[in-house]
Amino acid sequence: SREWHLVARPQGWPTPDDFALREAALPELADGQILVKNSYFSVDPYMRGRMNDVKSYVPPFQLDQPMDGGAVGEVLASRAEGIAVGDHVLHGLGWREYAVVDGSRAAKVDPSLAPLTAYLGVLGMPGLTAYAGLLEVGSFKEGEAVFVSGAAGAVGSEVGQIARLKGASRVIGSAGTDEKVKLLVEEYGFDAAFNYKNGDVTRQLKEAAPDGIDVYFDNVGGDHLEAAISALNVHGRVAVCGMISMYNATEPSPAPRNLAMVIGKRLRLQGLLVSDHSALRPQFVEEVSAWIRSGDLKYDETKVQGIENGAEAFLGLLRGDNTGKMIVSLAD
């Protein structure tokens, strides 16, 4: 079985040389374990943080060891109660072709209810992040105006559409290409969108949100956060989900330079970790699957084919090659 190892800790932007695809022998199945042939695995921005040797909310990847992360696949052998050969499972041993997983750490998923990839994206971790971040952390209420950055990505595209479906007065998104901006307005139903590479973010946000915003869902940090603080109305909230503009930075960002505005506007900035919000999962899955079935919520996926392109898929995610969830496909 082939698996991706981290072989050097990136300084700034990672390069292909930081990763190696290696052959590994599979261990024998112990009692309670299953053998899974991975069909898809996820590459996510948070993995960049795990490539640094620092203490964080997830432990760092170890050098010359397989990386891990979300994956879905088919069970080839089982010594675990309640999981049978032929079942499909979601589990945490991605970045490899085959995985030996503890049955207790695998969740059965039904490919007849949704495509397997949906469990890594729109109905999975990024989807719950969007749902919980907007509704619980951002305390969004009907009639409010929402701005989301990274809006054509897995989390952001869902944030904007949930806000629209829950009665936002205005939904604004930013993304890094003109095609993505077009998609936001024409397919996902955003009221306004802009390309942050086309000019000053504060100015572009002001034009897109002349009456201000009430909730900012931050996937990017830096000048996007500064622009949002300027545009937020009194008692506005920021759900601080990610700061991808800083993940490869070697110097701290000078922005936001306007934090003092938090006082006069009585803003609330709150960090968000999806793992705190598991209790919301059943409600999230029920509501979002219904919107997918009715066609009210659309989602895209960018699939990179082949285990050998796994590291390249991750680098592409950081560059913005993806629209919607970035996924590595191992399916034939």
Ligand code: NDP
């Ligand atoms: P995305 O699908 O949004 O992919 C990442 C996107 O980030 C790229 O497509 C790119 O799009 C954009 N991007 C890259 N560099 C920059 C930059 N310098 N400035 C602005 N945009 C940039 O990934 P996810 O939806 O999986 O994750 C989105 C965010 O949510 C990340 O910050 C991630 O860390 C965070 N997250 C946090 C969780 C939590 O529990 N706190 C859980 C899950 C995700 P473009 O072309 O628009 O630049």
